[in-house]
Amino acid sequence: MKKLQLPRNVWVLTATSFLTDISSEMIANLMPLFLSNVLGVGTALIGLIDGIAESTASLLKLYSGALSDKIGKRKWLTVAGYGLSTFAKPFLYFANAWGWVLGVRFVDRVGKGIRTAPRDALLAGSIDEKQRGLAFGLHRAGDTAGAFVGLAIAALVIYLTQQGATLLTRATFQTIVLISFIPALLAVLVLAFFAREVQVAKKANLPTFSLAGFDKRFRLFLLASIFFTLGNSSDSFIILRGQERGLSLLQVMGMLLTFNAVYTVLSGPLGALSDKLGRRKLILTGWIFYALVYLGFSLANTGAQVWALFGLYGLYYALTEGAAKAFVADLVPDQMRGRAYGLYHAALALSAFPASLIAGILWQGLGTWPGFGPASPFIFGAGMALAAVAIFTVQSGYHENQPGQPRQS
Numbered sequence: 407m408k409k410l411q412l413p414r415n416v417w418v419l420t421a422t423s424f425l426t427d428i429s430s431e432m433i434a435n436l437m438p439l440f441l442s443n444v445l446g447v448g449t450a451l452i453g454l455i456d457g458i459a460e461s462t463a464s465l466l467k468l469y470s471g472a473l474s475d476k477i478g479k480r481k482w483l484t485v486a487g488y489g490l491s492t493f494a495k496p497f498l499y500f501a502n503a504w505g506w507v508l509g510v511r512f513v514d515r516v517g518k519g520i521r522t523a524p525r526d527a528l529l530a531g532s533i534d535e536k537q538r539g540l541a542f543g544l545h546r547a548g549d550t551a552g553a554f555v556g557l558a559i560a561a562l563v564i565y566l567t568q569q570g571a572t573l574l575t576r577a578t579f580q581t582i583v584l585i586s587f588i589p590a591l592l593a594v595l596v597l598a599f600f601a602r603e604v605q606v607a608k609k610a611n612l613p614t615f616s617l618a619g620f621d622k623r624f625r626l627f628l629l630a631s632i633f634f635t636l637g638n639s640s641d642s643f644i645i646l647r648g649q650e651r652g653l654s655l656l657q658v659m660g661m662l663l664t665f666n667a668v669y670t671v672l673s674g675p676l677g678a679l680s681d682k683l684g685r686r687k688l689i690l691t692g693w694i695f696y697a698l699v700y701l702g703f704s705l706a707n708t709g710a711q712v713w714a715l716f717g718l719y720g721l722y723y724a725l726t727e728g729a730a731k732a733f734v735a736d737l738v739p740d741q742m743r744g745r746a747y748g749l750y751h752a753a754l755a756l757s758a759f760p761a762s763l764i765a766g767i768l769w770q771g772l773g774t775w776p777g778f779g780p781a782s783p784f785i786f787g788a789g790m791a792l793a794a795v796a797i798f799t800v801q802s803g804y805h806e807n808q809p810g811q812p813r814q815s
Contacts, residue, residue: 430491465756563581651706768786
């Protein structure tokens, strides 16, 4: 059997992502519970915090990638991003108000926004084109495995400290925050001491946001993606829905592990299927499936139903996450792909901010208005997904890639 031989940077970056995701997933999925159970924050503010955090990360990805092109360096910009997120996390230990959490989340997402594009460029520049798919697949596997381990560690801490409890306590959250710093710090050290810089030609320009030069197919997909993202609020609301329907803390962690397992098992095979059936079909299927699952969340009467639906939700992720990015590459010529991805990420970022805020307001209202209740964000999300499907089906004249045709992922 032929031995798998990949450059050092591939293994280093995979290990870095593995360790980082252990840390991140220990905290991120408990954040809405900490805000709600411990700090007494309403869903509108939870939506605001999530919206600001995710929009910040997405927008910064554009400029950090362009900056790494301009200076001709990848490694130390990546280290800086990981380092910033790592040293922000421990401050959650002292959080006693929602503004404190927002500040830490903002700095953490700034770190993510700084590191993501240079890291991917460092990985791509470290590997031969013929092995690039394998390298990115291994890196994604490290991400996913780290997320699973992080959730399992958090579940173990909850089992030892709050077995059977429904509401998260400050002491349990603080314990998990302290533990999460260890793998995060190890990730930065591994990257700083073992990754190697790659030589790249310097480029001058920052990304622009003009649609000039793009044809109708790309513009329609961008519009459809905006509509979909406006209804695709943070998964924090699914976690809160599970708790609202009666899941204990430990059961919420089990629900998250189920989602992660489904996504891990299916993402590879379904990504390969997009080469055969076509990206457009998979995206449409995923968006329709999302609408059905979200309608299910709105109708769920028990925590067990929310748990089962969240497992099925992993299928939506597996169907669409890679296919959507590859579809952008299919729609535009090589020389326009950098700008196309910039526009795509900017559109998602600007849509992600109001998405979670709208969901929070629909759930719990604003001021004296009581809102429409816990089911309403999911009904809204399903409706926006179906609107996106309607816009997307307007596209015509697009021919799917044939199996084996090169594409970006």
